[in-house]
Amino acid sequence: MQAVAACLSRYVRQNQSLVVAYSGGLDSTVLLHVANRLADSVSCDLSALHVHHGLSANADAWAESCASFCRAQEISLTVIRVDVPRCSGEGMEAAARRVRHQAFDAHPADWILLAHHADDQAETVLHNLLRGAGVRGAAAMPEGRGRLMRPLLGLGRAALFAYAKHHQLTWIDDESNADTRYTRNFLRREILPLISSRFPRANEHLAAAAGRFGAADSLLDDLACLDLGDCPAEFPLSRKLFREMSDPRARNLLRAMLKWHHVQPPDEARLTEFVRQLLTAGSDRHPRIDLERYSLWCEAGKLHFRNLV
Structure with missing residues (x-):
């Protein structure tokens, strides 16, 4: 509650509209629940957006589960169906992310809240570095950029899990998250636990490094503006x-x-x-x-x- 409230106070003005990108998983369920409890105190209109990728046989059931949760919480939900190109050459993960962000871009809300957390940040830093990224890629995900906001970026997944258990929340487990053929799942399930067994604060340090790379990236943008x-x-x-x-x-x-x-x-x-x-x-x-x-x-x-x- 404190982390999300502090983030909202840094960006959101009174009477602006917020929409939570709600997949139905643990992370976005916690974010939506917290944001709903805070919406009145920050005088903002809150809704949820579920992007239906249609990639799983369970996709319709997930959309219905999201609708059920939102009805119980009295939150307005929009479900958008998208077509993910399977032969675009960019890979399924990247294609799904691209069309998902296109759906975000089309939404009229003042702010779009995403549920990425510190463990996601560490995973993204490692993934980008292993792909040969420079400073910009190592900067990973900012807390805020454009209309996108990530209020949970300073918290680990364990904190989200504890919150969900305390409030007896239920969530969806996407079966594709167990498929280590996907690079991010491989890093999350195989590589990062191994690294953490030797370096217990690895996720924390990787996430902190992303912040320092982000500051350097901002300076490089300033330099580009000077050169223009x-x-x-x-x-x-x-x-x-x-x-x-x-x-x-x-x-x-x-x-x-x-x-x-x-x-x-x-x-x-x-x-x-x-x-x-x-x-x-x-x-x-x-x-x-x-x-x-x-x-x-x-x-x-x-x-x-x-x-x-």
């Missing part, structure tokens, strides 16, 4: 702008531009080679990157971007 000068943070950008800066600053600016356009940068090797060509190739050369979600290319002295999704 009077240019708006929009494509196309003059190729000359990149040629006037060092290679590390050019790569930082390009990463920031892609982040601000809500797409992931290419892997480090492709990004480095693209920036090298951007800085050194003659005007008759046209460096280009084509990815699943977007394209980057040089033409007529400018760097162009096209979102393909």
Whole structure:
């Protein structure tokens, strides 16, 4: 209660609307229950949003379970059905996350509350580092960005479980969470427990490191803004702008531009080679990157971007 109340006080103004992204699992059930108890005290309208992915045979039953809980708590619930592309090339986990966030983007609430906690943060840091992420990826999940808010980010899962037991809450267990073929499940069930057996505070330290990486990421964004000068943070950008800066600053600016356009940068090797060509190739050369979600290319002295999704 104290953690969520403190987070709401940092972001929410009186009479704004809050919606909890409610899967029906332990984490989001606890968040919804706490937010419901606090809604009147912060003078906010509270509702819940359940994204129906349709990936499990139990998906309809989960939606009904969420509806039942919300009826008992007198909380308005919206259920949105989405289609998760199975052959997008980005993987099922990433595709489901993308369409889920599209559903969040379409919701009119002032704030969307997500139930990620400190153990999720530690898992995300480790996952991103193992995939070769830099400072931005290691920063993992911020407490607040845009309309998204994560009030439980400072708490471990054990605290949520204790709260749920104390208040006799019931929740859904998604059977896919036990499938270690999914990378996050493998890290959560196999790797992090092993690490914690040697380093008992591993999750706490990984989550704290995410905060420090987040501060560094913010400074890198500030540097990118300085390097843009009077240019708006929009494509196309003059190729000359990149040629006037060092290679590390050019790569930082390009990463920031892609982040601000809500797409992931290419892997480090492709990004480095693209920036090298951007800085050194003659005007008759046209460096280009084509990815699943977007394209980057040089033409007529400018760097162009096209979102393909």
